[in-house]
Amino acid sequence: MSSFDEMDAFEGASLSARAMAARPSPYLDSLNPAQREAVERLDGPVLMLAGAGTGKTKALTARIVHLLNTGRARPNEILAVTFTNKAAREMKTRVGQMLGETVEGMPWLGTFHAICVKLLRRHAELVELKSNFTILDTDDQLRLLKQLVAAEGIDDKRWPARMLSGIIDDWKNRALTPEKVPAADAGAYNHKGPKLYAAYQARLRELNAVDFGDLLLHMVTIFQTHGDVLEQYQRWFRYILVDEYQDTNVAQYLWLRLLAAGHRNICCVGDDDQSIYGWRGAEVGNILRFEKDFPGAHVVRLEQNYRSTPHILAAASGVIKGNQGRLGKELWTEAEDGQKVRLIGHWDGDEEARWVGEEIEALQRGTRGQDPVSLDAMAILVRASHQMRAFEDRFLTIGLPYRVIGGPRFYERMEIRDAMAYFRLVVSPDDDLAFERIVNTPKRGLGDKAQQTIQVAARANGVSLLDGARIAVDKGLIKGKGGAALRELAEGLARWSGKLRGPLRESGVDADRVIDDEDRAVRMEHGPAEITHMELAEIILDESGYTAMWQNDKTPEAPGRLENLKELVKALEGFENLQGFLEHVSLIMDNSTEDAGEKVSIMTLHAAKGLEFPAVFLPGWEDGLFPSQRSMDESGVKGLEEERRLAYVGITRAEELCTISFAANRRVFGQWQSSLPSRFIDELPEDHVEVLTPPGLYGGGYGAAGLGGASSGLEARAAEANVYNSPGWRRLQARAAERPVSQPKESRTTVIDLEAVSAYTVGERVFHQKFGYGAVVGIEGDKLEIDFEKAGVKKVVARFIMAADDVPF
DNA sequence: GACCTGGGAATTTTT
DNA sequence: TTCCCAGGTC
Numbered sequence: 001m002s003s004f005d006e007m008d009a010f011e012g013a014s015l016s017a018r019a020m021a022a023r024p025s026p027y028l029d030s031l032n033p034a035q036r037e038a039v040e041r042l043d044g045p046v047l048m049l050a051g052a053g054t055g056k057t058k059a060l061t062a063r064i065v066h067l068l069n070t071g072r073a074r075p076n077e078i079l080a081v082t083f084t085n086k087a088a089r090e091m092k093t094r095v096g097q098m099l100g101e102t103v104e105g106m107p108w109l110g111t112f113h114a115i116c117v118k119l120l121r122r123h124a125e126l127v128e129l130k131s132n133f134t135i136l137d138t139d140d141q142l143r144l145l146k147q148l149v150a151a152e153g154i155d156d157k158r159w160p161a162r163m164l165s166g167i168i169d170d171w172k173n174r175a176l177t178p179e180k181v182p183a184a185d186a187g188a189y190n191h192k193g194p195k196l197y198a199a200y201q202a203r204l205r206e207l208n209a210v211d212f213g214d215l216l217l218h219m220v221t222i223f224q225t226h227g228d229v230l231e232q233y234q235r236w237f238r239y240i241l242v243d244e245y246q247d248t249n250v251a252q253y254l255w256l257r258l259l260a261a262g263h264r265n266i267c268c269v270g271d272d273d274q275s276i277y278g279w280r281g282a283e284v285g286n287i288l289r290f291e292k293d294f295p296g297a298h299v300v301r302l303e304q305n306y307r308s309t310p311h312i313l314a315a316a317s318g319v320i321k322g323n324q325g326r327l328g329k330e331l332w333t334e335a336e337d338g339q340k341v342r343l344i345g346h347w348d349g350d351e352e353a354r355w356v357g358e359e360i361e362a363l364q365r366g367t368r369g370q371d372p373v374s375l376d377a378m379a380i381l382v383r384a385s386h387q388m389r390a391f392e393d394r395f396l397t398i399g400l401p402y403r404v405i406g407g408p409r410f411y412e413r414m415e416i417r418d419a420m421a422y423f424r425l426v427v428s429p430d431d432d433l434a435f436e437r438i439v440n441t442p443k444r445g446l447g448d449k450a451q452q453t454i455q456v457a458a459r460a461n462g463v464s465l466l467d468g469a470r471i472a473v474d475k476g477l478i479k480g481k482g483g484a485a486l487r488e489l490a491e492g493l494a495r496w497s498g499k500l501r502g503p504l505r506e507s508g509v510d511a512d513r514v515i516d517d518e519d520r521a522v523r524m525e526h527g528p529a530e531i532t533h534m535e536l537a538e539i540i541l542d543e544s545g546y547t548a549m550w551q552n553d554k555t556p557e558a559p560g561r562l563e564n565l566k567e568l569v570k571a572l573e574g575f576e577n578l579q580g581f582l583e584h585v586s587l588i589m590d591n592s593t594e595d596a597g598e599k600v601s602i603m604t605l606h607a608a609k610g611l612e613f614p615a616v617f618l619p620g621w622e623d624g625l626f627p628s629q630r631s632m633d634e635s636g637v638k639g640l641e642e643e644r645r646l647a648y649v650g651i652t653r654a655e656e657l658c659t660i661s662f663a664a665n666r667r668v669f670g671q672w673q674s675s676l677p678s679r680f681i682d683e684l685p686e687d688h689v690e691v692l693t694p695p696g697l698y699g700g701g702y703g704a705a706g707l708g709g710a711s712s713g714l715e716a717r718a719a720e721a722n723v724y725n726s727p728g729w730r731r732l733q734a735r736a737a738e739r740p741v742s743q744p745k746e747s748r749t750t751v752i753d754l755e756a757v758s759a760y761t762v763g764e765r766v767f768h769q770k771f772g773y774g775a776v777v778g779i780e781g782d783k784l785e786i787d788f789e790k791a792g793v794k795k796v797v798a799r800f801i802m803a804a805d806d807v808p809f
Numbered sequence: 810g811a812c813c814t815g816g817g818a819a820t821t822t823t824t
Numbered sequence: 825t826t827c828c829c830a831g832g833t834c
Contacts, residue, residue, distance in 0.1 A: 083823065083824080084823065084824080085823090085824085111823085111824065112824080113823085113824045114824085135824090137824095138824095156830090157816095157817090157830095211824095212823080212824045213824090215824080247823095276821080277821085277822080277823085279820085279821065279822090280821080280822065280823080383820070383821075384819095384820045384821070385820080385821080386819070386820085406822085409823095443810070445810090447810080586824090587824060604820085604821065604822090605821080606820090606821050606822065607821090607822085625820095628820055628821080630820060631820075631821085642821095646821085667825080668819090668825095669818090669819065669825060669826080670825030670826075671825080810834105811833105811834090812832105812833085812834085813831105813832085813833080813834100814830100814831090814832080814833095815829105815830095815831090815832100816828105816829090816830090816831105817827105817828090817829090817830105818826105818827090818828090818829105819825100819826085819827085819828100
């Protein structure tokens, strides 16, 4: 391999040439040839195609270290972008570890959004903003849109503001300013979409605010319209690295292209097979087009997998093969064969949950012929969050500790947002959205009418809502209890603002001083520091009556909310002042609650991306649920392919044991629905799959599960033999082959079946899969009321009942 | 302002 | 079916 010689030359050069000699480079020795190539090919465009578990982060961080060690760039000349804060943090830590010192001054390693905030603060005036603009969260955004929608006299029922918010986000993802919205989209949101989008942008400007989408959109606009600014950054960023390139949207893509046009040293890392965010604006096309976009690009494939067993990899690659237009990768590993991917069908969702629970307990105890597995090492990955419930219910009853990943985030909780609104208002008294949020929280007797009065006063005087409120109070426009409370609030805010110490933002930003090791757009101007910002935060929450509000609340959530508020104040510790904290938090929505104790993880497939577990359960592999019917209906083949990538992501999360399951029947919105096993199951390569026999009365894989009315003899055989060779399996295959790509929902859904009811008479002895034998005591709609011998009286859908005489065993 | 009731929706989610 | 929100009532 010639790159070895090159590398040696490099090493030699750097050793003799610089003080680098003191710095050994073990980071290169531990790389495999492909990783090494990806690290050492420093110049020109590079696409690092990194399959799941192939050491992508390692290569990426090694590349940064290599750039530094070879003296190609100073830390602040490297632009390294990620999508999540977690990824950014990890990269920072790992670069630090590799360098054997803390990385000071990698100011441009961060998320797209964090980096854009930094840039936009410097050039805000170019898009008619002030550099201290606020960043709205989705809550604020929606509130604003609702106001605009209401002003337009639109029926909020038929055209929810949420929908508009989605449309606008979509435009922003595509880097479309209001003027650029294409004619094809003119009809959006009852033909008012484009107009409202423009109104929304105008309102944001008035408020000196931006939303998340704007951060990128504004920067792209600035780069496109101010060549001098762009050029400056093009020159500065000698090397650009991008993580998860397959997830970039149009705006991010344009942003990168513009910046990379200078030195052309852009290295994008990604995996087209793991692109699962198309619905959020991500364009797989970006990564597929890379070589066209960046002529002369060098493509490196990382294909050696360090995570999973060969069986798991084979199963994953069998599935992903069904996708067209892939860049193509074949993962391989040196690992031992291990266990095949396990496949099991169940009668219904409850049984599936029960089985998974038992299986987890067995693995934990080590009674599956293996070493005991920690609960932390196991995960259940579902397609949609509502699937989690069956597992949670089950695990609660059997006392199996679990954690749900990706619930409501800490900073999205109501109490946190309220508290933050207070802080925001103390820091920037003209933050009208924050004012609106807390003016009557806690209740101050300021209803709609009082708030309207404030609005009018503010508008008439051309001041902020807070000042408007002061005027309204002074003029006696708001009387009584409300007026007094409002006065108190206004006085409180003034008092707290007075206690604020820390930076006052410089007005005016000079573009020449732009790039420095540490970004000092914010200058510190410490006033007399009587109290810490943590104390101030507590004072604000106490004196405003906010803490008391929750203390007096007797709902079961109240203690938790108070706990969260304490947590919030604690989180302030890491910051110099309130301002710094607010800036940080507007971009970081981390789920900070790390709870202790061994627990099974339950999460969506999306949330699982980037994670790995020794044992993974993939339940709910039924057509319509996974792949999701909606996805296929809305996006056709494209949607199906994204679902398939999701399946690929799911399987490749598993290190040693991967268990896929499906249920023949599931309760969906209160209705029983039966469905066929997922078409992805048909795509699993037979040789790498072991079909398990579910426990229970029926005892037979597919017959019982997939084919509904299959005969009992078949199940008996299936219990012993490999189901792949059984007629049931063959029949399933045949059926799958006939199945059109997209089927109308009805054909897969068994609707209530009244005929089934009429087959039974009161007093008849019947059998039910789950409850056993019983007697019919009543008939109601499509349900039978049955007195079961073991389970007591229950109402059951007739379809799941058979006459006792027909029971085959 | 607290409470109740009816309608409508019920993939995936980071910043 | 269940949950959430909006709107109405007291």
